[in-house]
Amino acid sequence: MSIPVVAIVGRPNVGKSTFxxxxxxxxxxxxxxxxxxxxxxxxxETEWEGKRISFIDTGGFIPEDMDxxxxxxxxxxxxxxxxxxxxxxxxxxxxxxxxxDQVLAQAVRESGNPHxxxxxxxxxxxxxxQIHNFYELxxxxxxxxxxxxxxxxxxxxxAIGIKLNxxxxxxxxxxxxxxQLAIIGMPNVGKSxxxxxxxxKEQTIVTPxxxxxxxxxxxxxxxxxxxxxxxxxxxLRKKSKITEDVEYYSTVRAIRSINQCDVALVLxxxxxxxxxxxxxxxxxxxxxxxxxVIVVNKWDLIEKETNTMAETSETIRNQxxxxxxxxxxxxxxxxxxxxxxxxxxxxxxxxxxxxVISTNALNTFLEQAVKTRSVPAERGKVIRIKxxxxxxxxPPLFATYANYPKLIPTHYKRFLENQLxxxxxxxxxxxxxxxxxx
Ligand code: GDP
Ligand code: GDP
Numbered sequence: 001m002s003i004p005v006v007a008i009v010g011r012p013n014v015g016k017s018t019f020x021x022x023x024x025x026x027x028x029x030x031x032x033x034x035x036x037x038x039x040x041x042x043x044x045e046t047e048w049e050g051k052r053i054s055f056i057d058t059g060g061f062i063p064e065d066m067d068x069x070x071x072x073x074x075x076x077x078x079x080x081x082x083x084x085x086x087x088x089x090x091x092x093x094x095x096x097x098x099x100x101d102q103v104l105a106q107a108v109r110e111s112g113n114p115h116x117x118x119x120x121x122x123x124x125x126x127x128x129x130q131i132h133n134f135y136e137l138x139x140x141x142x143x144x145x146x147x148x149x150x151x152x153x154x155x156x157x158x159a160i161g162i163k164l165n166x167x168x169x170x171x172x173x174x175x176x177x178x179x180q181l182a183i184i185g186m187p188n189v190g191k192s193x194x195x196x197x198x199x200x201k202e203q204t205i206v207t208p209x210x211x212x213x214x215x216x217x218x219x220x221x222x223x224x225x226x227x228x229x230x231x232x233x234x235x236l237r238k239k240s241k242i243t244e245d246v247e248y249y250s251t252v253r254a255i256r257s258i259n260q261c262d263v264a265l266v267l268x269x270x271x272x273x274x275x276x277x278x279x280x281x282x283x284x285x286x287x288x289x290x291x292x293v294i295v296v297n298k299w300d301l302i303e304k305e306t307n308t309m310a311e312t313s314e315t316i317r318n319q320x321x322x323x324x325x326x327x328x329x330x331x332x333x334x335x336x337x338x339x340x341x342x343x344x345x346x347x348x349x350x351x352x353x354x355x356v357i358s359t360n361a362l363n364t365f366l367e368q369a370v371k372t373r374s375v376p377a378e379r380g381k382v383i384r385i386k387x388x389x390x391x392x393x394x395p396p397l398f399a400t401y402a403n404y405p406k407l408i409p410t411h412y413k414r415f416l417e418n419q420l421x422x423x424x425x426x427x428x429x430x431x432x433x434x435x436x437x438x
Contacts, residue, residue, distance in 0.1 A: 003045065004164045009077040009108065010090035011100035015120040019090065019147035020044065020055060020168070023157070048157050053164065056084065074107050081111045086163045088140055088156075092128035093119040095139065105137040114163040117142045118156060123149055178226040181346055182257040185267030185284075186277055190297040193333035194267065195219065195230055198342070223343045224313045231257045258284055260355065262394070263291035263346045263428070270298045274316045282320070286430045288397030291349040292326045293428055295342065300332040325421060326428050347429030353394045357424055362388040362398070369419045378407040386438050395430050400438035408435055 008016050024044040045054050081087050089108050091101050108115050119131045122144035131142045134243040143159060183191050198221060219230040258264055264285045268278050285292045294316070302308065313328045325343055331338045366388050375383040385402045400416070402408060417431055 003052045003054045003102045004085045005054045005056060006086045006088060006164070007077075008090060009104055011098065014090045014092040015147040016090055017146075019118070019120065022147055022150055023055060024154060042082075048161055051161075052415045053160070062420075063360065063429070064294065072210055074103050076106055077107050080113075081107070081113055084113055086160055087111060087115040088118055088120045088160065089115060089137075090120050091137070091246060093121045093133075093144065094272075099132065101137060109138060115139055116156070116159055116163065119144045120147050122146055123151065170313075176227050177229050179229060179263065179347060179350055180229045180261045181343075182231040182261035182264040182290075184257060184264055184281060186269070186275075186281075189267040189269045190333045191267055192264075194295075194297065194300050194331075194339070194342075197333045197336045197339045198230060198414035205382060209424055213249055228343065231261050243322055257285065258288050261290055263293065263350050264344065265293050265342065268294060268316075269294045270296050270302050270312075271400070274319055279320055282323070286322065289430050289432070291343050291346070291353045291428050292430070293342070293349055294323060294326055294328040296330045297329060297333050299330045300335050300337065325426070325430075345428075352426050353396070353429045355396070355424075355426075356393050357390050357396075359387070359389045361424075362390065365420065365423050369416060372419070373415055375402075375412055376409065378404070378409065379406055383407055391434070395432060396426065397432045397434060399434045399436055401436050403438065405437050407433035 008020060010016050024046050029255045045052055047053070058197050089104055091097070105117075117137060117139040118133060119134055119142060122130055124130050124147045128144040131144050134142055141158055141159060145156050147153075156257050183194055185191055199219065221228045221230055266278065266281050266285060268274055282292065282294070296312065296316075302312075309330050312330070316328060317323045327349065329338065329341055329345060331342065333339065366385060370385065374401070375385060377383065383402060383404050385400060385408070388398050391397045391399045398420070413433060413435070417433065420426070420431065
């Protein structure tokens with residue numbers, strides 16, 4: 001069972017972000033008025049009575065033209081509501097009803113979702129009376145609160161909990177997840193488009209007016225009876241380039257996505273090629289010990305000859321030899337070309353990541369490897385590698401015992417890893433070795 005989702009809708013400045021930040025008790029919603037930074041929607045999770053609740057905040061693009069504005073607000077609200085189990089409409093208790101409030105109220109009513117109307121900015125008891133001005137919106141229950149001071153937050157969460165039927169929900173929301181798949185990459189590489197293609201519906205946010213960045217969200221997906229969670233992330237930027245808070249928070253979230261996933265898809269823009277920043281993203285995935293699949297997107301934009309794909313793989317791998325050990329796929333999120341290969345490959349990589357090799361098989365392998373190339377003597381010492389065993393999986397760690405573990409040269413360690421990869425299938429998997437004394 002997936003985590004229940006609450007969408008907070010409301011026109012700008014009613015206090016949605018303030019509410020969001022208070023409920024999540026962390027800076028998740030990014031309150032920033034700079035153009036181009038405000039985003040469509042921000043996601044976050046909290047716990048209420050021991051159960052997880054996911055919130056969507058429909059944030060703030062503000063067109064000047066009132067008609068465009070109302071259309072945009074309604075569009076955003078619709079998108080948020082299509083994902084939500086409960087919709088919270090927020091209005092400003094210090095102001096009269098506006099046309100945007102009405103447009104939104106109508107959208108909420110028509111959505112058929114369970115809903116609540118919050119009259120915000122009721123900073124004291126006297127102001128609670130304001131709720132009576134909002135009955136004409138036709139949404140009940142109506143509840144006052146102050147997002148700023150936190151007044152009545154508990155009542156609101158309780159009402160949301162009742163609407164969500166939280167008491168009857170299983171606590172182990174993630175119990176039956178078979179694969180957590182992160183989709184990461186530079187801004188504009190096509191992450192949202194890929195999520196849409198995988199979900200085969202346009203439920204996400206690509207709207208013509210607003211910016212299309214989103215923050216990390218978990219989207220459940222069924223694939224041949226298996227439960228996949230797509231962890232979709234806003235762009236990961238190079239750390240040193242970060243000057244703004246917003247980028248900092250996006251990066252932190254990308255790193256969290258990497259840590260949370262089993263397998264990461266790192267998207268590369270086919271036209272731009274494999275760059276420094278892509279390399280740094282890949283490095284982070286490998287360092288975190290996660291399964292990795294390189295996905296070259298926008299392949300539809302490339303003029304192709306018979307060998308273009310093989311040649312491009314070759315070029316990427318020459319640029320970054322580490323990628324010899326990881327699959328590279330070529331897709332178009334736009335035309336959905338070869339998108340269906342992605343989950344298949346991700347599951348193969350995940351199986352590789354989890355596999356456990358028996359100590360017997362490993363030592364047969366070791367014998368062969370040492371026969372193929374003996375360990376060179378170092379500083380007059382004869383080095384004997386005695387045995388290998390796998391200590392853990394996902395990522396696999398191999399403890400390798402030797403009489404002088406510190407003297408084994410790096411090139412020989414690399415040779416052993418390459419041999420191991422030849423004998424066993426660890427495609428897509430970062431492997432770790434620990435050299436120990438015996
Ligand atoms: P959003 O555009 O709906 O996300 O609104 P914000 O959360 O950015 O809030 C808009 C303004 O209203 C900010 O200046 C907040 O400090 C203020 N505000 C939010 N909640 C309250 C509240 O409960 N009481 C008062 N007095 N001000 C609030
Ligand atoms: P994100 O920032 O990584 O989420 O990227 P988006 O999914 O928002 O895509 C950025 C832009 O690239 C949009 O204009 C998409 O329409 C476009 N795009 C995404 N995937 C493809 C693709 O496979 N082919 C082409 N031609 N354009 C694409």
